[in-house]
Amino acid sequence: MQRLKLGMVGGGQGAFIGGVHRIAARLDGQWDLVAGALSSDSARAQASANDLGIAPDRAYTDFHEMAKAEAARADGIDAVAVVTPNHMHAAPVIAFLKAGIHVICDKPLAATPEDAAAIAQAAATSSAQFFLTHNYTAYPLIRQAREMVARGDLGDIRLVQVEYAQDWLSEPLDNKQAAWRTDPARSGAGGCIGDIGTHAYNLASYVSGMAATQVAADLDAFVEGRRVDDNVHVLLRYGNGAKGMLWASQVAVGNENALRLRVYGSQGGLEWDQEVPNTLRFTPFGAPTRTLTRAGAGGTAAGTRHLRTPAGHPEGYLEAFATLYSEAAIVIRAAKSGQSPDAQAHVPDLTDGLAGMDFIAACLSSSSNDARWVSLTGAAT
Amino acid sequence: MQRLKLGMVGGGQGAFIGGVHRIAARLDGQWDLVAGALSSDSARAQASANDLGIAPDRAYTDFHEMAKAEAARADGIDAVAVVTPNHMHAAPVIAFLKAGIHVICDKPLAATPEDAAAIAQAAATSSAQFFLTHNYTAYPLIRQAREMVARGDLGDIRLVQVEYAQDWLSEPLDNKQAAWRTDPARSGAGGCIGDIGTHAYNLASYVSGMAATQVAADLDAFVEGRRVDDNVHVLLRYGNGAKGMLWASQVAVGNENALRLRVYGSQGGLEWDQEVPNTLRFTPFGAPTRTLTRAGAGGTAAGTRHLRTPAGHPEGYLEAFATLYSEAAIVIRAAKSGQSPDAQAHVPDLTDGLAGMDFIAACLSSSSNDARWVSLTGAAT
Amino acid sequence: MQRLKLGMVGGGQGAFIGGVHRIAARLDGQWDLVAGALSSDSARAQASANDLGIAPDRAYTDFHEMAKAEAARADGIDAVAVVTPNHMHAAPVIAFLKAGIHVICDKPLAATPEDAAAIAQAAATSSAQFFLTHNYTAYPLIRQAREMVARGDLGDIRLVQVEYAQDWLSEPLDNKQAAWRTDPARSGAGGCIGDIGTHAYNLASYVSGMAATQVAADLDAFVEGRRVDDNVHVLLRYGNGAKGMLWASQVAVGNENALRLRVYGSQGGLEWDQEVPNTLRFTPFGAPTRTLTRAGAGGTAAGTRHLRTPAGHPEGYLEAFATLYSEAAIVIRAAKSGQSPDAQAHVPDLTDGLAGMDFIAACLSSSSNDARWVSLTGAAT
Amino acid sequence: MQRLKLGMVGGGQGAFIGGVHRIAARLDGQWDLVAGALSSDSARAQASANDLGIAPDRAYTDFHEMAKAEAARADGIDAVAVVTPNHMHAAPVIAFLKAGIHVICDKPLAATPEDAAAIAQAAATSSAQFFLTHNYTAYPLIRQAREMVARGDLGDIRLVQVEYAQDWLSEPLDNKQAAWRTDPARSGAGGCIGDIGTHAYNLASYVSGMAATQVAADLDAFVEGRRVDDNVHVLLRYGNGAKGMLWASQVAVGNENALRLRVYGSQGGLEWDQEVPNTLRFTPFGAPTRTLTRAGAGGTAAGTRHLRTPAGHPEGYLEAFATLYSEAAIVIRAAKSGQSPDAQAHVPDLTDGLAGMDFIAACLSSSSNDARWVSLTGAAT
Known part of the structure; x- marks a missing residue:
């Protein structure tokens, strides 16, 4: 089977998430990285491309040029990964969508509602697909949790407790990652709410199958x-x-990347922790808690769809991320061949991105209004 | 050393918390249970007293009579434990306070603000002490956590995350315990908020050393x-x-008695879980997490004040409860001898009880007003 | 119900295990400590007795005298707890057995095989019962584990992995506890093997229902x-x-009191850790692991025989120890009334003590013979 | 940087470990799989190669032919991965070593001592390197543990407790994986001892820096x-x-892939569990246990040599395996350029393979001789 061809915007030397996307794309052998506008700095773009084995003629410094050139090539890229800081998502995303090239974009969708709307408009008129890397949804046991909720293992859902705790910004920090993530001009008006709050909200929605209708938020710096x-x-x-x-x-302080989800229904409860992702605790009401394991006894179809190793061989963050790239490949291959994709394929998309923007905006609005309830736009429609 | 003499109101056959109080009183050998109005049903009161080795002439059916009789005896009780349902706290508490007999009362303070005020009034004019069994504060590592916060190990406190999750009322339940705890006439207007929410709030205040000034609450049935x-x-x-x-x-669903506290400051974080109470995780910012253990390395004065066994010999709920009884004994012995008690002795008291009532009332008020912020009375003064 | 009357030999000021026995005896309200030969030093014996509320005329300095005097009193003790160092077990145990007074003895049975044989001989001709405090067998979930094995939940037992790890003797130590436990004249020829190895061996036998037939041992100092x-x-x-x-x-290094047992059979496995004693992991082959909890869902008759609190209220070391005292009380009350005790009552006894001595001797013998297999005496018969 | 070219022997459709090697080779972008003798069945070899994007002219059915052809090509493979069942290791390994092509071989080294000796002889006269995928040594915290032991953080090492527990063969099993692993003709005389016992032994040696001199083994079926x-x-x-x-x-029963290592010295202890590989517990004697995390506070040079993601982003089995491939690439690149490799590069090699064979043989010998001590050959020299 031919590998798909991937381009990348952003992710030059010194970036974090770009490297993650590249590993994710490689891991299952579905993608080759063949083009990139890895930096707006020409020398850095070339050096980064060279590091990654990208041919010099496909090492661009301008993503507009890249979109045009790649769309024109017979061997042009199938999709582009956009891994720039938030405020730099919209422009390249729109450029590639307009060029008919599928887009795999890091979250959150954009830094501003205006940018998000522009992306949505571009997507509406493009033949290309838009994927958003809410990577935590791709953990096998998260997929299993979603399936268990959907098929009623928990009864009617009553409670969703989700948290995402880190400590790396406990003190003023002066590095590349901290700089743009705490700069409203680059990250958007939300800081923590956009960077990790959206992951938490998305994960809760993904597993529970429910979208919030109202939020009351108290934000602090x-x-x-x-x-x-x-x-x-x-x-x-x-x-x-x-x-x-x-x-x-x-x-x-003391939390590295502690994304934890708990969902409780009338008949059961589920608990999951991203830092120990290969176990999922499930309690049917009135019975002992079961520890479900990745690929272990009690696994469901959704939980075992992407098996790389047997149970007890821990998978992690990169494998989950890779699953998104493999699922995107399934969708894109189907599109190329004119077939409908496997119905079980699932990558977060524009809908998730807009829901995240809606969530950020509603929380900012609530917080600036003494934590009054604010309705979510999407939920109201 | 002479044991102190304890009486009990409530706690007859079939009760839960009465048995806990009795074990707690016995455990450290500071108390003998010698009198009781264990039930308002005369036969049951006698049978219960007999089970417990209480002499027939001190097996009362009426707590008023008991308060009067015991106050009159040369060998009368030093203190009474009040372990009735919430709506039955105020009357016996007031009766014994008026009789000059120290009171050890189960939480919450009362079922209504009116009852609470009446208790406060009685306490203000009584020579006797009032103790409230917020037992979770007496775990050794909770005392240690409080000391660590107070001495600045965490820097300035920024965040308090506290939770108390159970599942026993996930379905309609028809037993003695559930009956009164879900009956507003007996438990007070609050259900979960009074029964366990007050424990959580009290624990957070105890460790953090801070009282909330405002709450926004969303309560559900x-x-x-x-x-x-x-x-x-x-x-x-x-x-x-x-x-x-x-x-x-x-x-x-899946939580038995999951009281968990996390406190984060500018320089460190603490995490504790009541179901695994012999460890306390402490992270100084930028350093690996330490697992502090009861009686283990790194123990503080407060954490090792009541050592019954070496590290690795797990203590639990009953030992913490017993510590409250031992601390109460220290205070009462000092009072009897006219000395001031050990400054380190600590049992929650009327202040904690009133703060809990304030918290319940504020949460009920907030919740009935769409989760608007409500100021806590005590905090405003 | 009248409390039983307890005496104690050893356990004066500064001792560890004596205090534990006293708490255990008090906890369930079945015993009153009324007599003691708490120290061979007369002043210390009196002071210790006074601390504990023992009447001066029952504060003995000589256990022979105590056995004689108590046997002669109408209100004499029902049982004596022997909590002296190992080499001091045999003499008082024999004295009380000869006086017809029940004995509750700390483990191991004795410091030497000769002492053990003498105890056995005395027990054979005494009307009194002998109890040995292998306290770890009394944890609720250990009793449940034993019952689960016995009723076949694990199928045929194949493997027993047991360990008991501490670190307090990692360096030369010069305190009262270390002194006698590392002195062959007082602890017996075995150090670690006698002090904690016997607990581990006993626990494994108790749960698995099997006695070893051969051991190969490699001992080190x-x-x-x-x-x-x-x-x-x-x-x-x-x-x-x-x-x-x-x-x-x-x-x-890093282990406080880490007694852990794992038992595997053809159809299931069990894992338990003394430092987190309120959970028991059970895996039926081919199914997810269940976390069984004390008093929680899936509890068995044996596991819930001594319920003091609901699930989620952690019990620990002292409660398990107290259960032994309560079970001994059940046996003794039955003996006093001429009835047979509850068939479910279980306290380790002379058989366990002799098996432990056999185990120690076999391990010492094997280790001195380059870890060759040595048959256990008891098993051979 | 040019990717290195990899060939593979074994690992056709339906195999397990071949797929793992391929992911490992891809993950860090250092290798391209370009040739293979994936099956001795011609049709299956072609189909497997096609699945993997291997050009038809490099899809061999005979590894002898492959070794010859690849050695002759200007663009021939840099290394070959040998992922056949144990009894099929020696022949291809020797063929490629003779052809001057580096070999990356799955463990254990071989099914028989004769095969192992033949490999050793071939390696001694080959210009090519031999790598053995004891993948568990490549977990970041295992490398850190080794460094901590080597630099004396634990003092003098006293104890090594290692275990590797699975349950998948608890009942007779009739699948491809089980078939060859329980067939002495294909796996070698050892079953569990060779398949996972060697991993455990290797890991203990790797971290402790010590080779055993004697073993006493009791093996069962x-x-x-x-x-x-x-x-x-x-x-x-x-x-x-x-x-x-x-x-x-x-x-x-209840263990999936539970490889656990504990090392104790005079000054500290370390504990690690492969199923939760991103934490390492370290206790300096007399101080609280620290939980060290991958990429977290307290990380050492060895522990952070291959950083793909920040702390809290769990890595697993595949990343550790990939590190071996990346380290092999470092060594091979250095060899190609005539430079010495980074001194910190480390991949288990022939020495480890022979030590493993020695360990298997000694355990089989001991077990057949009633668990008498058997000296390890290597250790004796």
Whole structure:
């Protein structure tokens, strides 16, 4: 089977998430990285491309040029990964969508509602697909959790408790990653809420199958001089009467990347922790808690769809990310061949991206209004 | 050393918390149970007293009579434990306070603000002490956590995340314990908020050393026909700018008695779980997490004040409860001898009880007003 | 119900295990400590007795005198707890057995095989019962594990992995506890093997229902100058073809009191850890692991026989120890009334004590013979 | 940087470990798979090659032919991965070593001592390197553990407790994986001892820096009809007086792939669990246990040499395996350029392979001689 051809915008030397996307693309052998506009700095773009084995004529410094050139090549890229800081998502995404090239974009969708709307408009008129890398949804046991909720193992969902705690911004920090993530001009008006709060919200929605209808949010910037929020407390209300709490923090000392989800229904409960992702605790009401394991006894179809190793061989963050790239490949191959993709293929998309933007905006609005309830736009429609 | 003499109101056959109080009183050998009004049913009161080795002439059916009789005896009780349902706290508490007999009362303080005020009034004019069994504060590592916060190990406190999750009321339940705890006439207007929410709030205050100034609460009764809340979501604001979240639930399937506290400051973080109470995770910012153990390396004065066994010999709920009784004994012995008690002795008291009532009232008020912020009375003064 | 009357030999000020026995005796309200030969030093014996509320005329300095006097009193003790160092077990045990007074003795049975034989002889001709406090057998989930094995939940038992790791003797130590436990004249020829290895062996036998037939042991004294073993490696063979490993260590840095048992059969496996005693992991082959909890869902009759609190209220070391005292009380009350005790009552006894002595002797013999297999006496008969 | 070119022998459709090697080779972008003798069945070899994008002219059915052809090509492979069942290791390994092509071989080295000797002889006269994929050594925290031991963080090593427990062979099993692994003609005389016991032994040696001098082993085949061992109990002695225990089992119900290592020295202890590989517990004697995390605070040079993601982003089995491929690439690139490789590069090699064969042989010999001590050949020289 031919590998698909991938391009990348952003992700030059010194970046974090670009390297993750590249490993994810390679891991299952579905993609070759063949083109890139890895940096707006020409020398750095060339050096980064050279490091990655990209041919010099496909090492671009301008993504507009790249979109045009790649669309014109017979061997042009099948998709582009956009891994720039948030405020630099919209322009390349739109350029590639207009060029008819599929887009795999890092989250959140954009830095501003205006950018998000522009992306949505471009997507609406493009033949190309838009994928958003809410990578945490691709953990096998998260897919299994979603399936278990959907088939009723928990009964009616009553409660969603989700949290995403880190501590790396507990003090003022002066590195490349911290710089743009705490700069409203580059990350958007939300800090922690956009960077990790959206992951938490998306994960909760993905597993519970429910979108919140209202939020009440109390956002803080605890570190002196910080211009965006570094801690987020949110109450959630869902349409069916379910309730939730979401906590996201970058100042919770002792937490590295502690994304944890708990969902409780009338008949059962589920608990999962991203830092120990190969186990999922499931309790049917009135029975002992079962520890479900990746690829282990009790695995469901969704939980075992991408088996690389047997149970007990821990998979992690990169494998989950790779699953998104493999699922995107399935969708794109189907599109190329004019067939409909495997119905089980699932990559977060524009809908998720817009829901995330809606969530950020509603939380910012609530927080600036003393944590009053704010309705989510999407939920209202 | 002479044991102190204890009486008990409530706690007859079939009760839960009465038995716990009796074990707690016995465990360290500081108390003898010698009198009781264990039930308002005369036969049951006698049978219960007989089971417990209480002499027939001190097996009362009426607590008024008991207070009077015991106060009159030369060998009368030093203190009475009040372990009745919430709505039955105030009357006996007041009766014994008026009789000059120390009171050890189960939490919450009372079922209504009126009852609480009446207790406060009685206490103000009594020579006797009032103790409230917020037993979770007496775990050794909770005392250590409080000391660590107070001495600045965590820097300035920014965040308090506290939760108390159970699942025993996930379905309608028809037993003695459930009956009064879900009956507003007996438990008070709050259900989960009073029964376990107050424990969570008290624990957070105890360790952090901070009282909330405002709460925004969203309370629910998920089980059909339930007349009091069974799930509680609360946002907390503290006077110094710190923030918090409190979750209490009796419908979180898979949780037995999961009281968990996390406190984060500018320089460190602490995490503790009541179900695994002999470890406390402490992370100084930028350093690996330390697992502190009861009686183990790194123990503080407060954490090792009541050593019964070496490290690795797990203590639990009953030992913590017993510590309250031993601390109460220290205070009472000092009072009897006219000396001031050991300054390190600590048992929650009327102040804690009133703070809990304030918290319940504020949460009920907030929840009935769409989760608007409500100021806590005590905090405003 | 009248409390039983307890005496104590050993356990004066500064001792560890004496205090534990006293708490255990008090906890369930079945015993009153009324007499003691708490120290061979007269002043210390009196002071200790006074601390404990023992009447002066029952504060003995000589256990022979105590046995005689108590046997002669109408209100004499029902049982005596012997909590002296190992080499001081035999003499008081024999004295009280001869006086017809029940004995509750700390483990191991004795310091030497000769002492053990003498105890056995005395017990054979006494009307009194002999109880040995292998306290770890009394954890609720250990009793449940035993019941699960016995009723076949694990199928045929194949493997027993047991370990008991501590680190307090990692360096030369000069305190009262270390002094006698590392002195062959007082602890017996075995150090670690007797002090904690016997607990591990007993626990494995208790749960698996099997006695080893052969051992191959490699014992070491890692700390310079130590005269008894501080680390024990043992291979075990059972009569039915099952195999086992036993590791006991007092020099495993990072372990406080880490007694862990794992039992595997053809159809299931069980895992338990003394430091987190309120959970028991059970895996039926081919199914997810269940976390069984004390008093929680899936509890068995044996596991819930002594319920003091609901699930999620952690019990620990002292509660398990107290259960032994309560079970002894059940047996003694039955003896006093001429009835047979509840068939479910279980306290380790002379058989366990002799099996432990057999185990120690076999391991010492094997280790001195280059870890050759040595048959256990008891098993051979 | 040009990718290196990889060939593969074995690993056709339906195999397990071949797919793992391919992911490992791809993950860090250092290797392209360009040739293979994936099956001895011609049709299956072609189909497998086609699946993997291998050009038809490099899809061999005979590894002798492949070695010759690839050695002759200007663009021939840099290395070959040998992922056949154990008894099929020696022939291809020798063929490629003779052809001057580097070999990356799955463990154990071979099925028989004769095969191992033949490989050693071929390696001695080849210009090519031999790498053995004891992949568990490449976990970041295992490398860190080794460094910590080497630099003395634990003091003098006293104890090594290692275990590798699985349960997949608890019952007779009739699939491709089980078939060859329980067939002495294909796996070698050892079953569990060779398949996973060697991993455990290698890991213990790697971290402790010590080779055992003597073993006493008790091997069993618990499942009826099984012709090789499925459970292994081994006592270990090291030259410096340190002792160890090794347990490997394929019938320990409830264990998926539970490789656990604990090392204790005079000054500290380390504990690690392959199923939760991103944490390492370290206890300095007399201080609280630290939880060290991959890429987290307290990371050492060896532990952070291959950083793909920040702390809290779990890595797993595949990443560790990929590190071996990346390290092999470093060594091979250096060889190609005539430079010496980075001194920190480390891939297990022939020495490890021979030590593993020595360990297997000694354990089989000991077990057949009633678990008498058997000296390890390597250790004796």
